[in-house]
Amino acid sequence: MRTAWGKLIQENREKILDRWIEKGLSIFSEKIGRSTPIGESLSEGLSIMLDGIEENSKGFMAAVNQIARILAVQPLPPSKALVFFLELKTILFETAPKENKKNALTQADRDAFQTRIEEIMFVAFDCYMANREKIYQLKVEESKRQAFMLLRRAQG
């Protein structure tokens, strides 16, 4: 990690990841365990995201999409489904050493992290929308497949 906040995440990885997963699972109206398919997939995605949090690498984007794909078929509006991505900010700032202590984050570090979280949020929203659109596209494709021979005959 290059940044001060990145290093802080790296040093407290397990603790931060654990809290982030907990926040992620809490958006569901039902209790979802960590060992369920949703829980496992979410944990895996968040873990990959955290390890590459500083930039939108291919692996990072795939992890965001993996999570967004789950969220896009939940009975939640995007405002609620995606909110836990923002929670990383709270978790990190609560984890960070207090001002004047060793390794404390400067205001510039905090601003930089804030900007990065906003970027992540937009990426997550893009992925969420792409998956919602995919659902509608799949509905059309499925209807066409079901009437495959009919359409073929109609098209001569």
Place this chain on the structure above:
Amino acid sequence: MSKYAPKVSELKKEFDEKPSILKGHYLDKDWWDIPVEFREGNWCFPAKPEVLESLGFANPRKWAATDLDWKLPSGWEKTISEGLKSRLKKYRSLKLFLDTCVRCGACADKCHFFLGTGDPKNMPVVRAELIRSVYRNDFPLAEKILKGFSGSRKLTAEVIKEWHMYFNQCTECRRCSVFCPFGIDTAEITMLARELLNLIGVNNNWILEPVSNCNRTGNHLGIEPHTFVQNIESLAEDIEDLTGVKVEPTFNRKGAEVLFITPSGDVFGDPGVYTMMGYMLLFHHIGLDYTISTYASEGGNFGMFTSNDMMKKLNAKMYHEAKRLGVKWILGGECGHMWRVVHQYMDTMNGPADFLEQPVSPITGTKFTNAASTKMVHIAEFTADLIHHKKLKLDPTRNDHLRTTFHDSCNIARGMGMFDEPRYVLQSVCKSFHEMPENTIREQTFCCGSGSGLNTEEYMDIRMRGGLPRANAVKHVKEKHTVNSLVTICAIDRASLPTLMKYWVPGVSVYGLHELVGNALVMQGEKKRTEDLRENPMAGFEDGEEDDD
């Protein structure tokens, strides 16, 4: 922005004011006090009035699950109560299933809908409890005395809404039954619950329209005989273009040895039609004396998701046609719930089929003693027997472009206990095969999430959630073994798994088993094959390269 999108203020209001389990609103309440909420994507459209009228079913009307008033018929409580009472008397199994559950919870985390939604009412034990709580209130005397302690409740319109919600979040896959120490068949509880709901007009159009079509023309899409024939002949032309071999299926031919019945999805849907081409190539290859009925033109039976009587009526055409055409026995294609009906119910519902003979393979002489009573053989068994006796000329390298895994269809695996035959066939026609993890295959197979008449587009969100456990298992073999093909032997799987794969595991295509058989069969007099039945290039057989055959 979409006019349907809620405003921020509305969302905040909803979050602040709406009761939620998370905010501790139901801590001191019983589970049944948590209301059900129908919203876009979590309910199936109800049957159109004309569909119900054509079947003579109850309460035809226009309504939606999101309506406050479902326009239930007057006296519906009595209809349900007496309906349940008469069924408890008629089906000893139902009474046993309602009485024996000890709520051990072994089934709880085995349901794909529970795993995919986390909703406690999707635990099979609780889903059955939705009916059991009413049964306890209304029936056994001891429970009446113990009222208040026994978990009983009154039948209200809210209960009906709850039944409609959760008995349509069960695909009757029976995975829970595998783990139940008492062997309680939750699928049969769901079947009976849906039967009761149909008595008062609470239903699903995607189930009842195919039932109505089947009742009229013999198949789900309502295809009439001439179109049915034209479709199959058109597929025969495709076969000739691809292989140079002219296959000549016959229709309604009296005196044929075998009647072949397959789900109609194989005749009109993609990718089912490629499986149909595989069957036709196989039958031509071995010179089978078979015919196809344009009336028994549907293997599937959505009556199973409607009522016992309707299942019986729709199933009867199989034996009627076999008798009319004077065949010796029936060969059945790749279908899921069709085989549960055939294997577990047909013999006692519409049998015994004394006019048929115990099936014997005309090619190998094998007697199918397992079908001695029903007289109907599954095509995977039939083909496995042919391969075992080396009666097929196969070139599995023609499927080298496919890296496969096999999805056990619930009803084939758990409904009739067939695991090895399709795997034997698959591994004989394709060199690359990798199993999904042990707890997701064979008798523990995960459902596609769209079975039992839920494969409808308005239900897509729930289907994707219910199919997540299956998709995760495919993802595992895709990442570990670069699997790109999911092979299955069920028409609903062939219709729904392509969607599930495209959403969760892009890059994996869905194939019928006999499509791969069709690819691998070396036909007499064939031209050089460069493409598979989907007209995709076969690895190593491209134009200009030497064909080893």
